[in-house]
Amino acid sequence: MSRAFLNDAGHGSDSWPERGMKGVPGLAEHDFNAVVCQETHQLLKGTLPVFEGQPLLKRDVPLINRSKYYNSLYEKYPESIGISTHANASRDETVRGFGVFYWHNHEPSKRLAEIILKNVKRMIPELPIWGSGLWPSLPGDHWSNFHILRETEMTFVLTEWAFMTNAKDLRLLKNDGFRKQCAQVTAASVLEFYGMQSTFKAESIPQPNELPTVTSFSKYPRLIEVTKDTGKYEYANLSNNKGIISKGTRLKVYGETYAAWAGGGGVFIQKKDTQEIPQAIITGGLTKERIDTVEEYFRSKNLSGSVEFVGEGNPYAKAILKGKEYQDFCEFLDAQNWWYKME
Numbered sequence: 001m002s003r004a005f006l007n008d009a010g011h012g013s014d015s016w017p018e019r020g021m022k023g024v025p026g027l028a029e030h031d032f033n034a035v036v037c038q039e040t041h042q043l044l045k046g047t048l049p050v051f052e053g054q055p056l057l058k059r060d061v062p063l064i065n066r067s068k069y070y071n072s073l074y075e076k077y078p079e080s081i082g083i084s085t086h087a088n089a090s091r092d093e094t095v096r097g098f099g100v101f102y103w104h105n106h107e108p109s110k111r112l113a114e115i116i117l118k119n120v121k122r123m124i125p126e127l128p129i130w131g132s133g134l135w136p137s138l139p140g141d142h143w144s145n146f147h148i149l150r151e152t153e154m155t156f157v158l159t160e161w162a163f164m165t166n167a168k169d170l171r172l173l174k175n176d177g178f179r180k181q182c183a184q185v186t187a188a189s190v191l192e193f194y195g196m197q198s199t200f201k202a203e204s205i206p207q208p209n210e211l212p213t214v215t216s217f218s219k220y221p222r223l224i225e226v227t228k229d230t231g232k233y234e235y236a237n238l239s240n241n242k243g244i245i246s247k248g249t250r251l252k253v254y255g256e257t258y259a260a261w262a263g264g265g266g267v268f269i270q271k272k273d274t275q276e277i278p279q280a281i282i283t284g285g286l287t288k289e290r291i292d293t294v295e296e297y298f299r300s301k302n303l304s305g306s307v308e309f310v311g312e313g314n315p316y317a318k319a320i321l322k323g324k325e326y327q328d329f330c331e332f333l334d335a336q337n338w339w340y341k342m343e
C-alpha cells in the first residue's frame with residue numbers, strides 16, 4: 001500500500017506556557033492539536049498507516065526535522081497525504097471560525113482542502129467559516145508561507161480549526177465533543193480524498209430498538225441548568241452531536257431517559273452535565289381545609305422542597321419543588337381540580 005496519513009500536530013508541549021507562544025491563558029494550542037490528532041489516529045488506525053512527525057503531547061520538534069521526516073516517508077508511501085492541525089490566533093478578538101491552508105499552486109492539496117471545508121460545513125454546521133474558509137499559502141507572504149506546506153513533497157494542508165483569541169471559539173476549542181468532531185472531519189476527509197469507505201460513521205443513525213425509552217413529563221416540563229459545556233444530541237442514546245450548550249444555560253426539558261433529558265427542538269442532553277432547578281407553583285386562595293390538605297401532602301411525602309402560605313384570610317400556597325416532586329405536586333393539584341400556576 002502506497003497510501004499513508006501524516007498526522008501533524010502543530011507545535012509542542014513546551015510552546016505554552018513555557019516559551020510563551022502558541023497559546024492563550026487557559027489553553028495551550030498544542031493540547032488541542034494533540035487531542036484532535038490522537039482521536040484522528042484512533043479513527044484511521046487499521047485503515048491506513050499513520051505517522052506523527054511531532055510526537056503528541058511531547059516537546060516541540062523543529063519544523064525542518066518534521067518536513068525531512070515526512071519527505072523520508074514519501075518514497076515508501078508516494079500517495080501519502082498530510083494534515084497539520086492547529087488553532088488560530090488574531091489581534092482582533094471578534095474574528096472566529098474555521099480555515100484551511102494549501103500550497104497555492106498544488107492542485108491535489110487544494111482538492112484535499114476543499115473536501116475538508118465541505119465536511120466541516122456538513123458535520124459541524126455550528127462552526128463559523130473564516131473568510132471563504134480556503135486560504136492559499138503564498139511564497140514570500142510572511143503569514144501564509146507555512147514551512148510544512150512549502151517544504152513537504154506530498155499533498156499537505158494546514159487546518160486552523162477556530163480562534164483561541166475569540167471567547168466563543170475558545171470555548172469550542174476546550175470542549176471534548178468539539179475536538180472529537182474535528183477528528184471525525186479530519187479522518188472522514190482523508191478517506192474521502194482516497195475514495196475509501198469510512199470504517200466509522202461520524203453521523204450514525206441508530207435503529208429505534210437501540211434507543212433508550214423516553215418518558216414524557218407530559219404537561220409539566222422541568223427546569224434544568226447546564227453545569228459544564230456539554231453536547232446536544234439528535235438521538236436518545238446521545239449520538240449525532242448537534243452542537244454545544246454552554247455552562248450556565250437554563251432550559252425546559254420535556255422528558256427523560258435513564259441518562260438524558262429530552263429538550264425542546266428534539267435534542268438530548270446528558271443528565272450528568274446538568275442539575276435540576278427548583279420551580280415555583282402558586283395556588284389560588286385556599287380555604288382552611290385546603291391548607292390542611294396541602295400541609296398534609298407535604299408532611300406525608302417528606303418532600304425536600306418547601307411550601308409557604310402567603311396572605312391573610314384565604315392565603316395562596318407557594319411551593320418550591322424540583323424534578324419528580326414538582327411533577328407529582330402539579331398532578332396532585334390537577335387531581336383536586338384546584339387552580340394553580342407554574343412560575
Ligand SMILES: [Zn+2]
Binds near residue numbers: 010022029085086
Ligand atoms: Zn499553530
